[in-house]
Amino acid sequence: MLRAIKSIAKSLLIVLISIELCGFPGCVDNQTSFHVNTEDIVISSTGAQGLPTPRPFQSVYGNITPNQGTTPNGIYSYAGNTGLLATIEFSGLAIPAYWDHYWNPHQPCGRSHLSGQSNYDFGPWEYEYANEYTGNTETFGWVCLHYPANMPPASTHFAISGQAPGTLTLNGAGLSTTYGMPHLIVYSRGGEDVFEEDAISVDPNGASATFQFPSGLDPDIYGLSVANVDSSYQYEYNTFNFLSIAGTQSFSSPVGVAAVYTSTTYTDYQGYDIDGDCEGYSYYNTWTTDSHYPIVTQYGSGTVTVGAASIPVGSNPTAIAVYGSGTSYDSWDDTRCNGGSSYSTFPSSAIVANSGSGTVSILDLNANSVVSTISTGTNPVAIVLSPDQAYAYVANYGSNTVSKIDLNSNSLVGTLSVSAPTSLGFHSDGTLWIGSGGSIVRADAGSMTALGSTGTGGYTVLGLSQATMNNNLVALVSDAGGNLFEHEVDSSALANSQSYSPYRAAAVSTLGTYSIGGSNVRAYSSTLAGSPNPLQLASGALADTQSGGWLAVVPTTVGFVVTDTADHADLFAGTTPGPVTSISVDSMDHVAYIAVPDSNELLSVPLPDR
Numbered sequence: 001m002l003r004a005i006k007s008i009a010k011s012l013l014i015v016l017i018s019i020e021l022c023g024f025p026g027c028v029d030n031q032t033s034f035h036v037n038t039e040d041i042v043i044s045s046t047g048a049q050g051l052p053t054p055r056p057f058q059s060v061y062g063n064i065t066p067n068q069g070t071t072p073n074g075i076y077s078y079a080g081n082t083g084l085l086a087t088i089e090f091s092g093l094a095i096p097a098y099w100d101h102y103w104n105p106h107q108p109c110g111r112s113h114l115s116g117q118s119n120y121d122f123g124p125w126e127y128e129y130a131n132e133y134t135g136n137t138e139t140f141g142w143v144c145l146h147y148p149a150n151m152p153p154a155s156t157h158f159a160i161s162g163q164a165p166g167t168l169t170l171n172g173a174g175l176s177t178t179y180g181m182p183h184l185i186v187y188s189r190g191g192e193d194v195f196e197e198d199a200i201s202v203d204p205n206g207a208s209a210t211f212q213f214p215s216g217l218d219p220d221i222y223g224l225s226v227a228n229v230d231s232s233y234q235y236e237y238n239t240f241n242f243l244s245i246a247g248t249q250s251f252s253s254p255v256g257v258a259a260v261y262t263s264t265t266y267t268d269y270q271g272y273d274i275d276g277d278c279e280g281y282s283y284y285n286t287w288t289t290d291s292h293y294p295i296v297t298q299y300g301s302g303t304v305t306v307g308a309a310s311i312p313v314g315s316n317p318t319a320i321a322v323y324g325s326g327t328s329y330d331s332w333d334d335t336r337c338n339g340g341s342s343y344s345t346f347p348s349s350a351i352v353a354n355s356g357s358g359t360v361s362i363l364d365l366n367a368n369s370v371v372s373t374i375s376t377g378t379n380p381v382a383i384v385l386s387p388d389q390a391y392a393y394v395a396n397y398g399s400n401t402v403s404k405i406d407l408n409s410n411s412l413v414g415t416l417s418v419s420a421p422t423s424l425g426f427h428s429d430g431t432l433w434i435g436s437g438g439s440i441v442r443a444d445a446g447s448m449t450a451l452g453s454t455g456t457g458g459y460t461v462l463g464l465s466q467a468t469m470n471n472n473l474v475a476l477v478s479d480a481g482g483n484l485f486e487h488e489v490d491s492s493a494l495a496n497s498q499s500y501s502p503y504r505a506a507a508v509s510t511l512g513t514y515s516i517g518g519s520n521v522r523a524y525s526s527t528l529a530g531s532p533n534p535l536q537l538a539s540g541a542l543a544d545t546q547s548g549g550w551l552a553v554v555p556t557t558v559g560f561v562v563t564d565t566a567d568h569a570d571l572f573a574g575t576t577p578g579p580v581t582s583i584s585v586d587s588m589d590h591v592a593y594i595a596v597p598d599s600n601e602l603l604s605v606p607l608p609d610r
Contacts, residue, residue: 032074033091034138036060038082038103040223040240042608043145044566048550051242051608053223054086054191055144057235059104064097065131071097084185084193084235096135103127106237107173109144149569152239155210158574160246160603161219167200169210170226172239177202180229182209182238187223194222219247221590221606244572246594247604249294251305254595254602256297256320256353259586260365262346264289270338292586294593295320295365296602297352304352304361309368313361314354319382319582323389323407324348326366351392351405353380360394360403362410372410376403384424384432386445393432393445395421402434404448414448425464427491428471435461435475442495454498459485466491467552467565472503474552474565484508486554486561488568504568508556551607553592555580560594562607571608577601 038058042050061079064071074094082088104126127142134140155169168184175182182202186195195217199209209226222243227235268285296305297317304311304320326348333339350363353376360380362372377396380403384393391413392405402421404414416434423435432445437460442451459477462484467474473491478484487502494500551571554561559575560583578598585592585607594603 032072032093032095032136033089034093034095034134034136034140035087035089036080036082036101037087037139037141038105039086039141039143040225041143041145042148042151042242042571044550044564045147046550046566048566048609049145050571051189051221051223052143052191053225053240053242054185054187055105055142055237055240056082056084056086056185056225057227057237058082058086058106058142060088060102060142062099062101064094065100068098085191095138096133098131099134100128100130101132101134101140102129103142105142105144107239147567147569148564148571149567151571152241153208154241156574157242157572158244158246158605159213160248160576161217162248163577164213164245166213167210168213168243169208170224170239170241171208172226173206174228175199175202175206175209175226175238176228178229179231179233183227183229183235184209184211184214185225185227186214186217186243187225189221189223191223214243217243217245219245219604219606221245221608242572242608244574244606244608246574246606249602249604250600251296251595251602252298252600253300253597254296254581254600255299255597256318256582257584257593257595257602258295258320258322258350259584259591259593260293260295260322260347261586261588262291262344264291264342264344266340266342268340290588292588292591294584294602294604295322295350296595299597302354302356304350304363306350306363306365306368311363311368311370313352313363313370314359314373315356316354317352317361318355319353319380320350321383321385321392322347322350322365323385323392328366349407351383351385351407353383353394355379355381358396358398360392360405362407374405374410374412376405376412377401377415382422382424384426387426387430391445393424395424395434397421402432402443402448404445416443416448416450418443418450423461423464423476425466425473427466427473427495429495431495433464433473435464437461440464440475440494440500452498454494454500456500459487463554465552467550472565474554474563476508476554484556486552486563488563488565506561506563506570508554508561508573551609553583553585553594553605553607555583555594560592560605562592574605576603 038055040053040055063077072094075092076094078090080088153171181198184197188194195214199211201210224241226239228238230236265288297320299316302315304313326346328344331341352361358378360374360376361370364371376394378398380394381397382395394403400419402416402418406413418434418441420437421434425433427433432443434441439453439455441453459479461475461477463476465474471491473489475487477487486506486508488504489502550566552563552565557579560580561573562571564571576596578596580594581597582595583592590607590609592605594605
């Protein structure tokens with residue numbers, strides 16, 4: 001697929017998609033047809049794209065470009081509506097040839113900011129792509145791209161399967177009941193129409209429509225489109241959105257989580273028995289399957305769950321990280337000349353912080369067993385792996401240290417003194433960053449020596465991660481009043497000039513309090529002091545960034561927030577049955593695993609990523 005962005009506007013863009021199925025020497029076009037598709041997509045300013053959603057009921061038309069010389073036989077113009085599935089096929093056209101294509105999107109897609117693109121022009125209600133060479137069996141696509149900050153509001157973008165609200169309200173413009181109630185279409189990730197219904201009410205100003213919450217949706221991400229009924233009693237596109245339906249699994253006090261990705265390649269073969277030697281060859285068939293699952297620490301029972309296995313570790317396990325590369329091979333014979341084999345790759349090991357034992361456990365994920373237990377310091381609460389996964393670094397809040405663990409020898413090889421470390425992360429230059437109560441310490445990860453410390457304006461840093469696409473530091477912080485914020489900071493400025501100046505400081509929730517020794521303390525302090533029922537845990541405060549770093553998933557005491565780190569805007573937020581203690585993102589499967597210990601649940605939240 002060749003995708004060329006033809007315009008970049010302030011709030012959204014137009015994209016031309018062209019797929020040439022016949023364009024090489026010797027290829028003979030034997031059809032005179034092509035498709036036109038129309039879509040909406042959320043996009044980051046870095047170019048990372050989110051979930052495509054069909055943009056239905058669009059008027060598209062075109063005509064062959066005049067004065068282009070000899071042209072094939074066929075029809076010289078087309079016109080039609082892309083309909084419910086946002087696609088239409090035109091046959092019998094004079095192609096291959098140069099064509100002028102037009103689109104009426106019913107809602108404007110922005111103003112032109114083009115330079116040197118004289119063949120492309122558009123106004124508020126009509127878009128033109130002129131003099132485009134159009135081949136046989138080609139797909140010509142119009143795509144409206146929207147920045148997260150300009151997404152239409154909705155009453156929610158998230159629900160837990162089996163726990164959905166009663167209604168869903170979606171914002172639009174000019175929504176009307178004059179000729180009928182607005183119509184909602186729900187699309188699967190692949191663009192199939194999976195649910196439809198009419199609105200139950202419309203705002204008097206036409207700014208929103210309310211629907212019964214869509215029923216029967218399996219856990220996944222869905223695109224939404226809303227259409228008005230026009231004076232001809234036909235549907236006309238009005239607005240779009242998306243909806244994430246989370247799956248849920250039951251665990252006993254799940255606190256830490258790590259996403260695991262495995263890949264298995266299967267080979268199946270069949271042969272002929274010739275003179276008893278199986279010499280005849282029939283065929284080989286090879287295919288690959290992927291598997292995605294979470295590994296979960298269970299705080300109360302002192303165990304780690306890996307699939308169906310439960311592995312005893314130390315007391316009150318919290319943070320967990322997986323690493324290494326394991327393989328397994330298996331083969332079988334169905335008959336004397338038929339059989340097959342499988343080859344799997346998976347993370348081979350995991351390291352677990354045991355906050356109640358002052359240790360870390362090293363796990364063999366192939367044998368599902370503990371192979372080593374290493375003393376670190378009091379109350380280990382956070383773990384980060386070096387970029388090459390040769391070392392693990394552990395924040396020991398209670399003993400004011402950070403431990404360096406050699407993952408080849410499974411031994412403690414270094415210690416750095418840091419006051420009340422709460423969180424860890426790696427900068428792109430290879431330095432180790434350590435969050436604490438009021439500062440971020442930068443350290444040489446090799447020699448375990450401090451390089452400098454930068455104040456955070458009184459904020460306690462509960463979690464650190466780096467958005468690799470734009471080099472921003474993403475931090476979850478709490479102020480003295482217990483208010484929780486997501487900060488996005490220029491990490492280069494922090495490293496070079498020791499300046500902590502967030503691009504964005506968004507309040508995400510408020511921390512509660514616990515009683516320790518008769519005194520009320522903030523939730524993070526209570527957790528770090530060893531509370532048996534953590535409300536907000538430093539080890540999971542910010543667990544991952546997604547899709548090359550354009551999305552960050554931030555936990556709160558009431559749920560989570562998904563934010564676009566490039567444009568410093570929230571994409572959506574979700575409410576959970578209790579506070580979130582840890583998040584791990586499986587970027588291959590576009591899912592965030594979210595631990596909610598108060599309700600003994602682990603959520604699998606689909607993300608609106610491409």
